[in-house]
Each structure stands twice: as structure tokens, then as C-alpha cells.
Amino acid sequence: MMTATTTATSAAAHPVAEGVVDWAEKRYLLVDDFVGIRQLLRESLRNLGAKHIDQAASGGEAMVLLAKTRYDVVLCDYNLGDGKNGQQVLEEARVRNLMLPSSVWLMVSAEKSVESVMGAAEHQPDAYIIKPITEGVLLTRLNRVWHRKQVFSEIDQAFADKDYLRAAKLCEEQIAHHPLHAIDLLRMKAVLLLKSGDPDQAGAVYEKVLEERDYNWARCGLAKIRMANGELESARLMFQAVIADNRFYIDAFDQLAQSFLLQGKTEEAFDVLGKAAKLSPNSVPRQRALGQTALKLGNIPVAEKAFRKCIEMGEFSVMKTVDAYLGLARVCGQKNDVKEAIRLLNAAVHQFGGDQVELRAKITEGLVYHESGDYRRARKSGDELELMLSDEHKQRPDAATCLDMATLLFSVGVKEAPIGLLCYVTRNNHDNVPLLEDIQKIFDRARMGEEGVALIKASRQEAADMMNKGVLLWKTGKLMEAVEWMRVARKALPHNMRILFNSAQILISWLQQTGYVRGLADEAIGVLMHVDAIAPGQPRFAQLMEQLALLAPVSGVAAAAAASEYEAANGAIPGTGAD
């Protein structure tokens, strides 16, 4: 037992935590729309010795300052009056990379915040503080966040390098040393195991946590694994149990809706998404899901409201999405307001730009014309689409968009372009049986069933041949030729997962034999980053990344550099944030 006595006469000393941090030399940003609060907080920070303190009265002002200076500590009120709220400032600062990994973000609110326990926001602050803020609480929370960042720094680095297996091992090592963070470390470990494609181990971690206490995130984590495993009914019951226990656990709503969608119960999913959107309407992905589900059910008023909300939120948020514009255009088309639909599509192309958006806007345009019975204009959109696709150098969109596109093109009477698209998707997914079945159905509906069978067979064979040739060269020890051949194969089939993995595997074998060569290692990392972007959470990805990390003379650095190069060239890799 430690006994400490403070009396009224003793010198006013701040409680000192172990591992003391020098808070005097840090750069601070205070964001609050009330000048009195800013003065008060500035006074408190000065009492901690702080010298560099900037202030912002609005989200907009905060963004200007954040773009100029890398702050060590940001104290931001959640409620900032008109314009961006604190969460939107945080999201934009993180997405635009305006914060250092070591920076601390404290979100201030007038009372216990719902956001802190929702479990869904992708970008969480490091801590929440309730007003009135006293120096003692501020210092304790700053020290706590700083200490937590120390514990997690190596893990976060390995995470950023996508060396998930090493990061998971680091979590395990830290648990013994830091009992206070044990639960957090286990939570991170489960996320990492999932990312490395090992749901069984991740599930075991969640079960272990649940033996200690009924944490909702662990229950949801376990249910998500069940859902991915196809145990939809059992997952549904678990999500519903979490909601019964905590009506604010919004992540459970979103997942429950997903489990209904997978069961083909669109009505039920719609109902749950509606409830979730009522509880927490300020989420772009949630409103998008609601809008798309409503559109599927033909519930035009709800779809319209959801897509409009999405667009409205996008005004102040970096999370804005072109999907809302495309969805709303479909809604307008179904309301026979073709003019407004076309205006929205033009706005989407204007605001978001890029080949992919232009393609998707054109498909939607064709659909709107087709659904409104204007077959002449629909055909014209189809022809324009075909022209856009004729440029072989342009990257094709994701498989789902390609299938939509092919469906539309067939329905407006175009033949060559959709066949090309479907063969392209087949070559790139030659062993994805459910997808190939969907492709066959599109051929069937276009009354090209038999041709389709032959085309799919030929495309699959083409992909298999390319892959087998590379593997044969590799197995017979002609590594150099195998590497060369896989480059050709990658160029021909840029989205074929098997080819991408084999290509990386062959590069790594080459490095293992000849020793580390920076250029080849970067090539392998580039390939792996690409495959992780199109299909995250593959076990082979984690294994190959770990093998590469072991080969590198300096841990992490090479991978991080290649990853950021990849992101610069291709946009941010989706799903890199912690769950």
C-alpha cells in the first residue's frame, strides 16, 4: 500500500506519473468555437509549461493550421458550431496525413459521448475528455496516451509495413509487460490475425477475452468470423445479442444488416440499416448502404433521402463518395426526372474525375435512359462506353462494375465490348467459381449461353496456361526466366490473384537464392500491395510479407517506402485502418 497525504498547506504539486514526458516542448493546437474555453485551456497548458500553442475557432481554421504545422497534441471540441465537427476535422487530418504517428488527439465534449463507444468510427481520437477539463485530468490522459503509443509503436510500425504476422507476435510479447494494455493488445492481435488470413486464431483470441469480460467488440469480432465462415444464423443471433445489451453499439447494426444481406433477406437488412441510420446518421458508408439497399427494394423515397444525406455530408467530409451521386441519379431516373439524373452524373464526373468515375457515370447514364424507355439514348451511351473501353491501356474497373457494364451493353444491343469485358473478368478470376457462374448467367440472359460456355472455358485455359508456364520454369530451376515470364503474365492479367501471388513467390525465391536486391524486393512488395488492395486478408499475403521482411537488411524501411510509393501511384490502399 502506498500512502500519500496532501494537505492544504503543502505545495501544490502535480501528480507525477512514471515515465514522465516533457510536455513543455510540444506543439499544441486548441480547437474550440468558444473563446473563453480556449483561454482557459491555454492557461492550463501554460501551467504544464507549454510554450507553443496555436488556436482555431472553427473546423476550417483548424484545417488551415493543421496543414501548416505538425502538432504534437491537438485538443479539439467535438461540437464546433456550423461547418465541420470535431470528428470530421480528425478524419480529414488523418486521411490527409497531417498528423505525425506520435501525435496525440484528444476529443473534448460537453458530456459523455456516444461516439466513444459506438465501435464503428474508422478514425478514433486517442482519448475523449469531458468538460470541464482540469489540469490533473488533462495531464493524466496525455501521459496515458503517450505511454500507450510507446507500447504500440513497434506494433504500429509493423502494421504500417503490412508485416501482420510479426505485428501479432509483438502484441503477444508486450502483453506480459503491460497488464494495463493487455486487453487492447489482444484486440489488436485479433485484428492482425484476421488481416493475415487466420480467422481461427483470431477467434481464439476473442474467446479468451470473453472469458475475462463480455466486451462488445469481442462479441462482434467473433460474430464477424462466423459470418465470414458462412454461419450466418449464428452470427445474426450474436449481433442481435450485442444490440440488446448496448443499443449504441452501431457496428453490430451494420454487421447485422450485412448478415441479412448475405442470407438474401434484403427487407430485414433494410430495416436494420434504417434503424442504424436513425441512431447515427452522420456516416457516409452507412447512408450509402441504406440507399443502395432501398434502391434494390424499389423504395425510392428512402433511397433518395439516404443518397442526399450522403452528398450533404460529403461537403464537410473527406469520406465523400461518388456512389451517392450515381445512386441518386438512378433514383431520379426511376422518378422519370432524367434531366436531374444527367445533371448529377455530370456533377459526379466534375467533382471526382478519373477514368473509373467516367466509366461508372456512363454506365449509370445508360441505365437511366434504358429504364426510362429512351432506348435510342441508351444505345448511344452504350456506344460511348464501348469507345471508352477500346483503349486497352486504361485500367478496367473492379469485377462487379465490369459485370454491370456488360449487362447494360448487352441490353442496349452492343456485342463485342461486353464479351471482351466478361472474358477479361474470367481471365483475372479464373478459379473464382461463384463469379464465373454469375458471368455465365449474363451470357445466358443475352441469349449467348453456349457461346458463353466456350468463351469462359477458353479464358480460363488462357490464364491457367500462363500461370503453369511460370510455375514450370520455377520448379525446373530456371528462376530468372520464371521471373521474366511472370512479369509478362502480370501485364496480361493484372488482377489475377493466383498469378500475383505466384509472381511474388518466385521473386522471393530468387532473393532467397541470390541474396537481397532492393529493386527485386520492391517489385515483390509492389505486387503484394496490389493483391492486398484487391483482396485483403489473404493468408498467403501475410506469409509472403513475413518472408520478405526476414530478407530485408533493415527491417521495415523498404516495405514502408514501397507501400507509400504504391499508394501514391494508386491511391490509398483500402482497409488499412485498424478495425
Added chain:
Amino acid sequence: MDEEEAQRHEGSPELFLFLASTVHDMKNSISVLSGTLENLLAAPAPESTPSPEYGQMAQMLYQTKRLNDNLIQLLALYKEVGKPGYPFDPMPRSVRELVEQASGQARILLQSRGIALDIDFPPDAIWTLDEDLIIGVLVHAINNAIRYTRDRIRLSVRIDGDYLELRVEDNGTGFPPAMLEAGVSAMDAKRTNVDFISNSSGLGLYFSSEVAKMHRHRQRSGGIALENGGALGGGCFVLRLP
């Protein structure tokens, strides 16, 4: 509290949004008021300049803290603390940090009124709790003890079997019988609604008992009790968490 919650209050979302922004403003005002008073009170050493203003400011700070306590509790009640809708967030926390924060909030107020604070806790203990709520309960108990103490308050924490026991004790003449009864009825399982006794202690006890009961672990739940005696011979507020 914002637009999101306004949506839940379907009856009158406008009124709810208005209330939310009023709460936001009130919190800001109270923050500035108590912050300014604390800065003023912390500046001079109390013994060397025993000015009458000092005592008045100390009284103002005490009243401001009570105002804040009551506002927190009213809000928690309004948002149905104890119900599944309340944003309850238990996490493993360091007992040292909990005590640090609770005592830090009361430090200047106690100092200004010449009341000593004894602290006693196991420094390495970790317990799973909702930190903001528990700090709220402890600070309220300390502010309440100020009314009953002579010149000393003791905040102590210890692990007692499967429970964490937190005590706020004073060296006054003890709680009056009505207060002790209110403490018992706050934990009465058959109680259907708040038994508001004449002063604000009823609200505080109700809030504390709801917070205690929200903390559940393996069929055990937390509780509060009021006693007389304890280490300092006066009133004792006891909070037990599983």
C-alpha cells in the same frame, strides 16, 4: 449530444437539439467559471494573505462545483444512465490514475477551504470500470463530504476479494439518520423511481447507485452504501465494484 441523438427523440427533435446546444453552452460557462476561480485561488498562498475575498471565492468555487455535479447527474438521468441506451464504456484502468484524476479535480477546492485530503490506494492495481462515471461519483462524494467534515477527508481504494472498494470518509460528526436511510433506499431493488429527499443528495445518491449497478461482472454487480465511523470517525461513502 447532437443531431444523431435528436433523431432518437422523435417526439421533438427540435426541442432536443435546442436542449443539447444549451447544455453545450452551460458546460462552457461552468468550465470558464470554475477554471477562472481555480486559477485565482491557486495564485496566492492562503496563509500569507487571508483576505475576505479569498474565502468568498472559495465559496463560489464550491457552489460552481455543485452546479456542475448536478448538471452532470441530471444529464446522466435524462440520458437514462443504467439503461442499454447509455454510452457505458468499461475499460481496464489504473487505480492510481483514477485516484489522481478524482483528487486533482477536488484539490484546489479543498485547499481553499483548508481541508486536508488523505489518499490511500494500491499503486499497481488495475480494475475494469467506466472511468468518467466513477470519477463523477467520487468527486461528488468528496464535494458532499465537504459539507460534513471538520477539516479532513480520506479517499481510499482497496481490493476486497472480487470487489474494488472505494471509500470517501470525513472526520465530521457523521451523516444524519435521514441521509443514511436515503443511502439504503438508493440500493433497494424494489425501488421504482427516484426517492428525491429534500436536498440534492437524493439526486447524487441515485446517480451513484445507478453507476454502481451498471458495473456488472459474472452475475455480480456494484453497489453503494453510506455509513458512519470508518478511518476518520465521520461519514463514509462506500462504492464497491465487481
